[in-house]
Structures are given as C-alpha cells and as structure tokens.
Amino acid sequence: MTSDDTDTAPRGGTGTAPGPGGGADLHLELPPHGARRTVLAQALREAVRSGRLAGGTRLPPYRALAADLGLARNAVADAYAELVAEGWFTARQGSGTRVAEGAATAAAPAAPAAPAPAGPRHDLLQGKPDPAAFPRGAWSTSARRALAEAPTEAFGPGDPRGRPELRRALAAYLSRARGVRTGPENIIVCSGFANGLRLLAPLRPRDWAVEEYGLPFHHGILDAAGVHPHPVPVDEDGARTDRIPALARTLLLTPAHQFPTGARLLSARRAEAVEWARGTGGLIVEDDYDGEFRYDRKPVGAVQGLDPGHVAYAGSLSKSLSPAVRLGWLVLPDDLVGQVLTAKGQRESWASALDQLALADFIECGAYDRHIRRMRQRYRTRRDRLAEALASRVPEVRVTGISAGLHAVVDLPPGTEQAALAAARTAGLSLDGLSSYHHPSAPTPAREGLVVGYAAPPQAAFGRAVEALVGVVRGVVRG
Amino acid sequence: MTSDDTDTAPRGGTGTAPGPGGGADLHLELPPHGARRTVLAQALREAVRSGRLAGGTRLPPYRALAADLGLARNAVADAYAELVAEGWFTARQGSGTRVAEGAATAAAPAAPAAPAPAGPRHDLLQGKPDPAAFPRGAWSTSARRALAEAPTEAFGPGDPRGRPELRRALAAYLSRARGVRTGPENIIVCSGFANGLRLLAPLRPRDWAVEEYGLPFHHGILDAAGVHPHPVPVDEDGARTDRIPALARTLLLTPAHQFPTGARLLSARRAEAVEWARGTGGLIVEDDYDGEFRYDRKPVGAVQGLDPGHVAYAGSLSKSLSPAVRLGWLVLPDDLVGQVLTAKGQRESWASALDQLALADFIECGAYDRHIRRMRQRYRTRRDRLAEALASRVPEVRVTGISAGLHAVVDLPPGTEQAALAAARTAGLSLDGLSSYHHPSAPTPAREGLVVGYAAPPQAAFGRAVEALVGVVRGVVRG
Numbered sequence: 003m004t005s006d007d008t009d010t011a012p013r014g015g016t017g018t019a020p021g022p023g024g025g026a027d028l029h030l031e032l033p034p035h036g037a038r039r040t041v042l043a044q045a046l047r048e049a050v051r052s053g054r055l056a057g058g059t060r061l062p063p064y065r066a067l068a069a070d071l072g073l074a075r076n077a078v079a080d081a082y083a084e085l086v087a088e089g090w091f092t093a094r095q096g097s098g099t100r101v102a103e104g105a106a107t108a109a110a111p112a113a114p115a116a117p118a119p120a121g122p123r124h125d126l127l128q129g130k131p132d133p134a135a136f137p138r139g140a141w142s143t144s145a146r147r148a149l150a151e152a153p154t155e156a157f158g159p160g161d162p163r164g165r166p167e168l169r170r171a172l173a174a175y176l177s178r179a180r181g182v183r184t185g186p187e188n189i190i191v192c193s194g195f196a197n198g199l200r201l202l203a204p205l206r207p208r209d210w211a212v213e214e215y216g217l218p219f220h221h222g223i224l225d226a227a228g229v230h231p232h233p234v235p236v237d238e239d240g241a242r243t244d245r246i247p248a249l250a251r252t253l254l255l256t257p258a259h260q261f262p263t264g265a266r267l268l269s270a271r272r273a274e275a276v277e278w279a280r281g282t283g284g285l286i287v288e289d290d291y292d293g294e295f296r297y298d299r300k301p302v303g304a305v306q307g308l309d310p311g312h313v314a315y316a317g318s319l320s321k322s323l324s325p326a327v328r329l330g331w332l333v334l335p336d337d338l339v340g341q342v343l344t345a346k347g348q349r350e351s352w353a354s355a356l357d358q359l360a361l362a363d364f365i366e367c368g369a370y371d372r373h374i375r376r377m378r379q380r381y382r383t384r385r386d387r388l389a390e391a392l393a394s395r396v397p398e399v400r401v402t403g404i405s406a407g408l409h410a411v412v413d414l415p416p417g418t419e420q421a422a423l424a425a426a427r428t429a430g431l432s433l434d435g436l437s438s439y440h441h442p443s444a445p446t447p448a449r450e451g452l453v454v455g456y457a458a459p460p461q462a463a464f465g466r467a468v469e470a471l472v473g474v475v476r477g478v479v480r481g
Numbered sequence: 482m483t484s485d486d487t488d489t490a491p492r493g494g495t496g497t498a499p500g501p502g503g504g505a506d507l508h509l510e511l512p513p514h515g516a517r518r519t520v521l522a523q524a525l526r527e528a529v530r531s532g533r534l535a536g537g538t539r540l541p542p543y544r545a546l547a548a549d550l551g552l553a554r555n556a557v558a559d560a561y562a563e564l565v566a567e568g569w570f571t572a573r574q575g576s577g578t579r580v581a582e583g584a585a586t587a588a589a590p591a592a593p594a595a596p597a598p599a600g601p602r603h604d605l606l607q608g609k610p611d612p613a614a615f616p617r618g619a620w621s622t623s624a625r626r627a628l629a630e631a632p633t634e635a636f637g638p639g640d641p642r643g644r645p646e647l648r649r650a651l652a653a654y655l656s657r658a659r660g661v662r663t664g665p666e667n668i669i670v671c672s673g674f675a676n677g678l679r680l681l682a683p684l685r686p687r688d689w690a691v692e693e694y695g696l697p698f699h700h701g702i703l704d705a706a707g708v709h710p711h712p713v714p715v716d717e718d719g720a721r722t723d724r725i726p727a728l729a730r731t732l733l734l735t736p737a738h739q740f741p742t743g744a745r746l747l748s749a750r751r752a753e754a755v756e757w758a759r760g761t762g763g764l765i766v767e768d769d770y771d772g773e774f775r776y777d778r779k780p781v782g783a784v785q786g787l788d789p790g791h792v793a794y795a796g797s798l799s800k801s802l803s804p805a806v807r808l809g810w811l812v813l814p815d816d817l818v819g820q821v822l823t824a825k826g827q828r829e830s831w832a833s834a835l836d837q838l839a840l841a842d843f844i845e846c847g848a849y850d851r852h853i854r855r856m857r858q859r860y861r862t863r864r865d866r867l868a869e870a871l872a873s874r875v876p877e878v879r880v881t882g883i884s885a886g887l888h889a890v891v892d893l894p895p896g897t898e899q900a901a902l903a904a905a906r907t908a909g910l911s912l913d914g915l916s917s918y919h920h921p922s923a924p925t926p927a928r929e930g931l932v933v934g935y936a937a938p939p940q941a942a943f944g945r946a947v948e949a950l951v952g953v954v955r956g957v958v959r960g
Binding site: 086089090092093094102103130133134136138141142145146149150152154155156157158159160173174177178183184185186193194196197307324325326327328329349350351352353354355356357458460 | 565568569571572573581582609612613615617620621624625628629631633634635636637638639649652653656657662663664665666672673675676786803804805806807808828829830831832833834835836937939
C-alpha cells in the first residue's frame with residue numbers, strides 16, 4: 003500500500019481507482035455551456051461544499067482530469083489554480099493538489115450562491131474623490147523612477163519622520179500651493195488625518211474646542227484619547243473665534259472650507275484664532291482636508307502661514323488623490339515635533355516607504371499639480387451642474403457654502419431632512435443629512451439639509467444622480 | 482511706486498536697485514572652488530540664516546543673478562529650487578521667488594553645520610533583512626501591472642479586511658509555503674506584526690502567556706493594552722508548553738524559530754499547546770516572523786495548520802522582503818475576524834492599497850518565491866560563514882539554535898555579556914545582548930550571549946564584520 007492509497011477517495015464519484023498520477027479519480031458533470039475553466043471551477047467548488055470531496059482528498063493530476071473530461075489541460079490547470087487561490091485546494095510540492103482541510107465549512111460562507119443585494123445606485127456620500135480619475139500611468143512612472151533611484155537604506159526600517167525625499171517635496175509644495183511656512187524638519191509623515199489626530203490628541207491638554215459641525219469620527223478619536231471636545235458655533239464665515247471656551251487650549255479648525263457647512267474662515271477670525279493661541283499658549287490644529295479645491299477663485303492660504311509656532315497643519319492624499327494611498331502629513335511647531343516622534347516610536351509603523359518615495363517624485367515632477375488642476379476643473383463642473391439643476395428646478399432651496407471641495411450642502415426647510423433622507427434611499431441615493439455632522443452637545447439647533455458628495459459617481463452616471471437628487475429635494479420641499 | 486518696491490531690500494548687500502525682473506539685487510561672495518550650484522545654495526542659506534536676507538524678500542530672477550555672478554543660469558535655477566525644496570525660499574506663480582517667512586529661525590536648527598557623528602561600522606542588529614537585496618525590478622513590474630489591472634473601486638476607501646486580490650494570493654501562498662489552513666475570508670491585512678498585536682491585545686482576556694525570551698517592544702504593546710504578560714520558560718526545544726500559567730488564555734509563540742534563542746518548537750509541544758487551547762478555550766498567537774528562512778531542512782509548517790480554530794497566525798513582509806513596505810497579515814479563527822474588523826473601523830487606516838495590489842501580483846507571478854529562495858541561499862551562506870569563523874577561531878563558544886532566520890545567538894560564559902557588548906561598541910559593531918530579550922519577571926536567570934543579525938551588512942563588508950565579531954568574542958572569552 004503506497005501512501006497515496008491512504009488518501010480518502012472522493013465520496014459519491016463514479017471512479018474509485020487511483021488516477022495515473024496518484025490522485026483519486028473524480029466524477030464531475032459539467033454543464034454544456036460556459037467557459038470550461040469557469041464551469042469546472044464551479045463544479046469543483048460545489049463538490050467540496052457538498053462534502054463530496056472531503057478535506058485532504060488528493061485531486062487527480064490535471065492532465066488526467068483533462069483527459070477524463072475531454073478538456074484542455076490549461077483549463078483544468080487554471081481551475082485548480084483558482085481553487086488554490088481561493089483556499090479550497092492546497093498545492094504542495096511533491097504531494098500534489100488536495101482539498102484543503104476544513105474547506106467545506108470554512109470557505110462555504112464566503113462564497114454565497116445568492117447574488118449580493120443591490121447597493122445604492124448613486125454614491126453621493128461626502129469625502130470621496132473620483133476613483134476612476136486616479137492617475138495610474140503618472141503614478142506608475144513616478145513609482146518606478148523612485149524605486150530605481152532610492153538609496154539602499156530606504157529598504158531598511160523606516161524613519162518615523164518619513165522619507166526625507168517626501169518631506170522636502172512636501173515642504174516646497176505646501177509652501178507654494180498652500181502658503182504653509184515650513185522646512186522638511188517640521189514635517190512628519192503619517193497615514194492620514196485620523197492617524198495625525200490620534201498622535202496629537204494625547205499630547206495636548208484635555209480640553210479641545212471643535213467646530214460645532216464636523217466629522218463624528220474625529221470627535222470619536224478625541225473621546226478615545228480622553229479628550230473632551232467643546233463645540234464652537236459656526237456661521238457663514240466659519241468658526242466663531244470669539245466663542246472659544248475659556249478652558250480649551252487646542253482648537254480644531256477647517257479654515258479653508260468648514261466641514262461640512264462650506265464656509266471660508268473670515269480673515270479677521272483667522273487673526274483672532276492666532277491671537278487666541280498666542281495669548282493662551284494654545285494650539286490650532288488646522289485640518290486642510292480639501293484646501294486645494296477652490297473653484298470661484300484662488301485657494302486661500304493656510305492659517306499656519308500666519309504663525310507656524312502655534313498651528314499644527316494637517317493634510318493628506320485622501321481627497322486630493324485617493325484614500326487608497328494611506329499618506330498624510332503633519333506640519334508641526336518645533337516643540338511638538340519631538341513629542342509626536344516619541345509617540346510614533348522608533349520605527350515607522352504605518353506609512354509605506356515605497357509610496358512615500360513615489361509621492362515625492364509625483365510632486366516634484368509636476369504630476370501632482372497637473373492632477374489637482376484636472377480634478378479642480380472636473381469637480382467644479384460637477385458642482386456647477388448640481389447647483390444649476392437645483393436653482394432652475396427647485397429654486398426655493400439653496401446650495402450654501404463657497405464653491406469648493408468635493409461636497410455641497412443643500413439647505414432644507416426645518417422638519418424635512420429625515421423625509422429627504424428616506425426619499426433619497428428609496429431613489430437609490432447614498433448620502434448623509436447635515437444634522438448628523440452637528441455636535442450633539444452644541445447649544446445651537448442643527449440646521450437641516452443634505453450633504454452631497456459629487457466627486458465619486460462615474461462621469462457617465464453623474465447626470466442621472468443629479469436628476470434623482472433634484473427629484474428627491476423637489477418632492478420633499480413641495481410636499 | 483510699483484508693488485515690487487515695497488519689498489524689503491536685502492540688508493547688507495551691495496546693490497539696492499531692483500533687478501531687471503523686479504527682484505532685489507543681491508550681493509554674494511562665492512568661494513572659488515566647489516560645484517557652483519552647491520556653493521551658491523550654501524551662500525544663500527547662510528544669507529538667510531544670518532538674517533541678511535529677511536523673510537519675504539524677493540530674490541532676483543535667476544537669469545539676473547546668473548549674469549551678476551557669472552554663473553550658468555541652470556546652476557542658479559537649481560540652487561533656487563533646492564532652497565525652495567528645503568523650505569528656505571518660497572516660489573509662487575506671478576510673485577517670483579522669495580525668502581520664506583520665518584525661514585531664518587525655523588530652518589536654521591535643521592541644517593547643522595557640524596558633520597553627523599560617525600555611526601557604527603557594522604550593523605549586526607537582529608531583525609533586518611538585507612536592504613540592498615530588495616528586488617526593485619520585479620517589484621516595479623508587479624506594481625505597474627497591478628496598478629494597470631486594478632478595478633476602479635481599488636482607488637476608493639479601503640476595506641479594513643484588505644484587498645481581496647491580496648487575501649486570495651496570501652491564502653494560497655500561506656497554505657502552500659507555511660501549511661496554514663485558511664481561505665481569503667479569514668485573512669485580515671495589517672501593517673505588520675506590531676499592528677496585528679495592537680489589534681488583538683484588547684480583544685483577549687487580560688492574562689497572556691509569553692515566551693520568557695522575546696521582543697520587549699511586543700511586551701510593551703501588551704502592557705499598553707492593559708494585558709499582563711506572564712513568561713513561560715524556554716529551552717532548546719522551544720517554549721515549555723507544560724508550564725503555561727493557569728490564568729492565561731492567550732499564548733504568544735514563535736514556534737518556527739523561537740525569538741531570539743533559535744529553538745524550533747518540538748512536535749509534542751505543538752500538540753500540547755493546541756490541546757491547551759482546546760481545553761481552556763484559549764488562543765495561540767503564532768508569530769511566524771521568519772518562518773520561510775530555514776537552512777538545514779525544509780521549514781516546518783505553522784502550528785495554525787493543526788487547529789485553525791484556536792490559532793491566530795501572524796506574518797509580515799518585514800523580514801522576508803523589507804520593513805519599508807508596511808504590510809502584514811493575520812489569519813484568524815472565525816469568531817475573531819469580526820472582532821478585529823470592528824477594532825479596525827469601517828475603513829482601512831494604514832495599509833496602502835497600492836502596495837497590497839503590488840504584493841498580490843508579486844506573490845502570484847512567483848517573484849516572492851524566487852526572492853525567498855535567493856535570500857535563503859544568501860543568508861544561509863552568511864550564517865555558515867559566521868558559525869565557521871567562530872568554530873575555528875573561538876571553539877569554546879557555540880552558535881546555538883537551528884540554522885534559520887536572520888540572526889544567530891552566540892552563547893557566552895556567565896559574566897561576560899556586558900564586556901562583550903562594550904568591546905563590540907569599541908570595535909564599531911552594533912548588536913544586542915541576549916539578556917536584553919529576557920523577560921524581567923521570568924524566574925529563570927538569563928543566559929548570556931550576543932544576538933547577531935547577519936542579514937543587513939552590505940555583501941562586501943560582511944567578511945570584515947565577522948572578523949570584527951570574532952575578535953570581540955575571542956578577546957572576551959580568553960580574557
């Protein structure tokens with residue numbers, strides 16, 4: 003008896019003799035139509051799922067099965083490879099292909115036979131850039147060049163400050179494009195704004211002031227760090243800097259484009275915020291999440307430029323390029339640099355050095371600027387279409403906030419937001435209400451409205467998404 | 482009066498009239514030797530640092546300065562670009578190049594005039610693969626192909642489970658190469674082992690058992706999560722699984738290659754650990770940090786393969802490819818998958834989707850296997866050279882542990898480790914003592930020895946590193 007004979011034979015198959023290569027014979031009936039590789043893979047999955055092919059069973063060599071079934075060898079080899087890749091089979095040198103132990107129970111729930119339920123037809127959730135606009139070619143070029151030119155040490159343990167190439171490129175870019183005043187030594191690379199906030203939160207006194215409108219996710223990060231966020235009122239000129247709570251020593255702001263209400267922070271208030279920081283030893287955390295995307299005129303510079311010693315500036319690629327590249331940056335006052343580095347630890351834990359090198363090249367060769375310009379044009383057109391459609395068809399509602407960013411706020415009459423959200427769901431629109439971004443402990447009542455992200459839908463579907471939205475809004479405000 | 486005239490003229494310069502392009506004239510004296518771009522950049526930095534060029538000062542157009550100084554235009558343009566990149570200057574469309582506000586104070590501390598102190602000549606710290614061996618070409622090919630073939634949604638917000646392409650590739654690879662039994666649905670991508678441990682620690686009861694030898698960094702992660710690590714004795718057959726503390730419900734193991742003592746966990750102990758987990762409802766966390774690198778025979782499979790329901794398997798690229806690509810993976814029992822995903826949150830916060838896609842391709846096209854084979858050969862040769870040099874020149878010390886991984890332990894006589902470390906520092910060797918990896922609350926006294934990482938030194942310098950180490954060890958043990 004060879005060791006092959008000890009294999010469990012497939013139950014319920016027609017053949018029981020070992021195949022020519024040592025694997026067990028296998029009876030399969032394939033439907034006559036469909037690509038052979040696909041139908042074979044499906045039949046094999048079904049055989050495992052049903053228990054007909056038990057865990058540990060050795061499959062016949064693909065040549066033998068191809069001959070049995072009258073299929074091309076490649077089709078069988080490909081189907082085997084597919085099931086190995088999916089974890090149904092295992093392939094080991096010298097022991098052939100076998101059914102994975104536990105594959106029937108482990109893999110079955112992950113391969114549902116039923117089709118996935120249909121998602122919303124139009125994704126109008128805020129905060130997502132157009133995934134189809136990712137500049138694949140230009141990024142590839144930068145990544146390849148950066149990888150070829152990188153010094154050897156770049157492939158060793160990472161510096162928690164981030165790659166020097168990227169910090170140099172960011173210092174020049176942020177200075178030029180966002181009016182940030184910094185050298186590379188005050189920049190710390192992170193994996194996005196949330197990562198930056200997680201690093202900063204434990205370092206600052208426990209009372210923070212936050213805008214009364216903001217991302218609950220960010221307030222949750224402060225909560226988790228034991229920080230108490232106190233809401234500051236927001237109006238059409240941004241945060242009310244005359245209303246910063248007396249005990250706060252850190253102020254989280256979105257000056258370029260208040261999130262999500264869309265206000266630009268008034269110049270006088272910028273100055274007032276900086277005066278507050280100077281007078282109290284306070285720190286402004288500037289979340290410049292979409293500062294590059296201003297459509298009516300040139301973007302206003304960062305508050306950081308007014309006083310680099312009192313502002314921690316934070317930016318990321320999540321809106322400007324893609325959230326799939328987990329890269330962001332903090333520009334910090336001198337005294338915070340060391341503290342954040344201590345919090346990060348001795349090695350970089352998150353941000354890929356390869357992506358950092360690619361981004362440095364991408365910025366320096368001008369591709370980042372070109373991408374921003376292209377997206378600015380595209381998003382501006384989309385915003386204009388949305389605003390014009392609403393203005394002409396439902397003139398009683400307003401799109402508020404400056405012409406900027408990846409989202410617009412459609413103000414609604416009091417008492418209509420929930421109905422609008424329900425109607426939107428019915429219409430296949432995925433979006434949020436304005437009130438869900440209002441801090442629960444803010445004294446002012448929440449405005450009602452819709453936060454409409456206009457960047458993510460495919461270009462070809464955008465017109466239909468706007469039509470559907472106009473229909474929802476019109477139905478709700480006209481009762 | 483034009484707006485140019487309101488610019489601050491450089492103080493202490495010889496020229497005061499505006500230059501031909503609107504920028505202020507600038508007096509600079511350049512040393513006669515050295516690349517023009519470099520000496521010009523140095524002189525400009527010095528002018529800012531000294532305050533001679535105040536913040537906001539507009540620089541003369543590079544053509545004008547080139548003419549003044551008799552330099553090539555390119556040299557001046559390059560020097561300007563360099564200072565912009567470093568944050569000393571700002572360049573804005575339509576307003577020319579200016580000295581950055583605050584550049585003198587902000588940038589000065591980061592540009593130390595003194596040369597950096599010389600580091601150790603040979604890096605023998607454990608845990609670092611050879612950075613010069615990073616397969617730049619093959620990775621570039623995979624990254625380019627993956628980027629070209631990725632579906633559009635890959636550039637949207639990331640799934641905290643990780644890219645499906647990578648989880649499929651890992652399921653097949655880990656099954657084939659490490660005997661891990663899993664489908665893609667039990668894999669969660671993370672940014673490395675530490676990230677995985679940070680996710681798992683809060684989910685498991687507060688008492689963990691850890692091997693008495695291990696990375697203090699990992700024990701620190703458990704401490705930070707409020708978990709108490711109880712040390713389990715380790716001998717030449719790995720962890721003493723008969724000595725798991727009664728209150729522990731989680732056991733952190735390095736079965737393939739005990740870290741850092743180098744034992745392989747005995748088969749009977751593997752079975753005993755799994756029995757313990759089954760009997761107590763416990764979980765084994767298997768840190769397979771260098772499981773692919775076994776040199777004396779075929780790597781032994783993962784403990785996870787014995788019972789996927791009671792083992793959380795963790796691996797990463799940090800040893801097998803590079804710590805610069807921040808990617809790792811957890812293979813989890815069903816009930817832990819949801820818990821870890823809840824801990825991760827709704828979106829991927831850390832792991833780059835681009836790197837994930839590249840790695841999936843890199844594994845599937847066979848490049849990862851080729852890289853592992855190549856490295857296995859290289860590291861084996863290095864380990865053999867180290868062991869042979871010590872055996873022939875200092876036969877009274879032993880290299881202990883199995884022939885595997887990126888480091889070796891050189892056992893030393895009691896009372897000599899500190900002296901050996903001091904001698905190593907003097908000889909320009911960077912390495913750690915074995916006792917620094919011994920858990921401080923373990924009852925058994927720490928062995929003495931050196932933990933020698935042999936993977937990182939450049940190929941050409943490895944012989945000298947071994948010579949220096951042999952000299953250190955010989956000097957210490959022969960007094």
